Amino acid sequence: MKATQNLPILLSTPPISAPPENEGGLELGRVVAALRRQVWLIAGVTTVMIGAAVLKIVTATPIYRSGFEILTEPVTVETEVLSSLPQTLSSRQDQSLTTTTLDETKIRVLRSPDVLNPVVEELKRDYPEITYESLIRDLVIQVDAKNILQVSYGNPDKELVQTVLDLLSEAYLRYSLEDRRQDIRRGIDFVDSQLPALKSQVAQWQGQLQEFRQQYNLIDPESQASLLSDQMGSLRRDLIETQTQLRETRLTYQQLQTALSQPSLEQAGSSPLVDSPRYQKLLDQLLEIDSQLAQDSILYLERSPELNVLLQQRQSLLPLLQQEGFRVAQQVASQIQELQDREQSLSASIGSTNQQIKQLSAVMRQYTDIQRELEIATDNLTQFLAKREGLRIDAAQRQLPWRLLTAPNEPYPSAASTKRTLALGAILGLLLGTGAALAIDRLSSVLHTSKEVKDSAKLPILGIIPTNKSLNELDQWLSSNAVLGSLNGSGSIDSLQFHRLMADPFLEAFRLLCVNVRLLSPDRPIRSLTVSSPVPANGKTTVAFYLAQVAAAMGQRVLLVDGDLRRPSLHHRLNLSNSRGLTDLIAHSLEYEQAIQQTPWESNLYILPAGSIPPEPTRILSSESMRQIIEKNRTAFDLVIYDAPPLLGFADTYLLSEHTDGILLVARLGQLKRSLLEKALEDLRISSIPVLGLVVNDSAEKMGTPYTYYRY
Secondary structure (H helix, E strand, C coil): CCHHHHCCCCCCCCCECCCCCCCCCCCHHHHHHHHHHCHHHHHHHHHHHHHHHHHHHHHCCCCEEEEEEEECCCCCHHHHHHHHCCHHHHHHHHHHCCCCCCCHHHHHHHCCHHHHHHHHHHHCCCCCCCCHHHHHHCEEEEECCCCEEEEEEEECCHHHHHHHHHHHHHHHHHHHHHHHHHHHHHHHHHHHHHHHHHHHHHHHHHHHHHHHHHHHCCCCHHHHHHHHHHHHHHHHHHHHHHHHHHHHHHHHHHHHHHHHHCCCHHHHHHCHHHHCHHHHHHHHHHHHHHHHHHHHHHHCCCCCHHHHHHHHHHHHHHHHHHHHHHHHHHHHHHHHHHHHHHHHHHHHHHHHHHHHHHHHHHHHHHHHHHHHHHHHHHHHHHHHHHHHHHHHHHHCCCCCCCEEEECCCCCEECHHHHHHHHHHHHHHHHHHHHHHHHHHHHHHCECCCHHHHHHHHCCCEEEEEECCCCHHHHHHHHHCHHHHHHCCCCCCCCHHHHHHHHCCHHHHHHHHHHHHHHHCCCCCCCCEEEEECCCCCCCHHHHHHHHHHHHHHCCCCEEEEECCCCCCCHHHHHCCCCCCCHHHHHCCCCCHHHHCEECCCCCCEEEECCCCCCCCHHHHHCCHHHHHHHHHHHHHCCEEEEECCCCCCCCHHHHHHCCCCCEEEEEECCCCEHHHHHHHHHHHHHCCCCEEEEEEEEECCCCCCCCCHHHC
């Protein structure tokens, strides 16, 4: 029965996580890493392409280039026409006119066959091989921010460049004149097309205005409104005056009624009756008689004829005086009635005038709308007529709209083509080199990151051993009695040097590996394990050696067995003799205690070398004696580590691992291929050999924040 039956295999959750990678997408980190690995290939391809570009530059015929500049018209005639038109007509501009500016559209027109074909035909007299396509291929037209047209042309034939530019400058100036004439013709056509509609609008609004005036019998509503306003003011003033007179007359009438109801000379003298001449005359006569009676009553007796005559005269005046008072009162009453009638008449006139004003307001609104539309239509018609005359004047002019600022210079060899060729060579070299690097890296299927190892194996990574370029130097240090004795406190070494050595990331990775192995099964500790790799040169012996050394330093009694009976190497690393070892022990030519060697630098670390190399290692490893030795090792030590041969191509490791708690598989980054790792794992599954986990060796990945004793 296998020893692994008592040990649970913990493969679902990895004890240690690989460095973080970008998930999904392009995984830029992997691409950058691949490019770094193939940097010399990229540099070589780029250098070759740049060299080819330089060769082409040296052997190629120089390209001569020259150009000229033309000041173009800021705005066209059509733009001027449309900018001067009223806003009400702006919606019609796209029916006949489109504004034209010196933009990409104009440049495409200047490069069109309509403009360049006449130039090509003229060039064919001296250069029959030239075509429109060859001309346009080397023609460059640009526009700067100040409406300056920059035209350049390049060709190996220097004279052809000069001829082409001369003809192009003349062709573009002719085009500007013809284009302006076409603009003017389109402007005139546009104006002529709009005139009938504008005239119709003017006639329509004039007819509506005439009908409006006839309907309301008005020439000018504003004048009519002014008259009504003046009339309303006059009526209001008359009404106020009439109401004042009415109040005064009513007061006079009341005073008359009071005077007539209480006839006395005092009341008569203070009443409004004094204003009546007849009443005043009768009153004066009565007062004269009363005065005479007063004088005669002193001289005559009461019944004397003189007094009786005066009394009779007085009695005859009183009825006349009263009659005159009633007549005056009747006259005042008539005035009151007249004033009341006048007040009513004025109020009615004011109401009628008010109604007329209200009606006139609505009429004036209609009149204003009609008048405004008529003015707009008239203004539009006037502007179009004026613009048509202006366009006709412009059409008669022959001045060129564009002006040649810089004439074509003498053609010169272009340095731009040289720079462009070098740039294209460098860019193409980088692209080809990058593509080749990625393709080679992809096809090689070599594992370069711990994540690739994890994804391929689908097993936990128990340890990631960083790259250690000074591994031999470290081995020498650790092989010394002083250093390794310090692990147990028995040696002597400078304290600072010791802590620096022990804080090395390489050794720290093995400590973490040892802890992860111990924590795989806390209830049933791992007592024995096999360290192997799919193929040679993956660092399995180094991993086995340092794992054993670190475990011993942590207090475990550790036995390191060199199980590679085909090519043993452990004794070379430890500077031990291989004259006696595992094969001698199996052959019963040596006692168990004699075969095992205790290291002089670590009391807890014991070594069992391979011994003499047998002719058939598989026979020895599959023997009953080998099984007994493995069981004895398990009983005698806390941890037994077997350094086994590679998995692929040999059965040794399978025979050895059959009696251990599992196998620890070492994978060196940058060397182990994915297919080999997958093949080794498949063989292990077929053989039912438990895999404790993976150890990623020679990793250049950064494992988080650096940590040392001196940074704590």
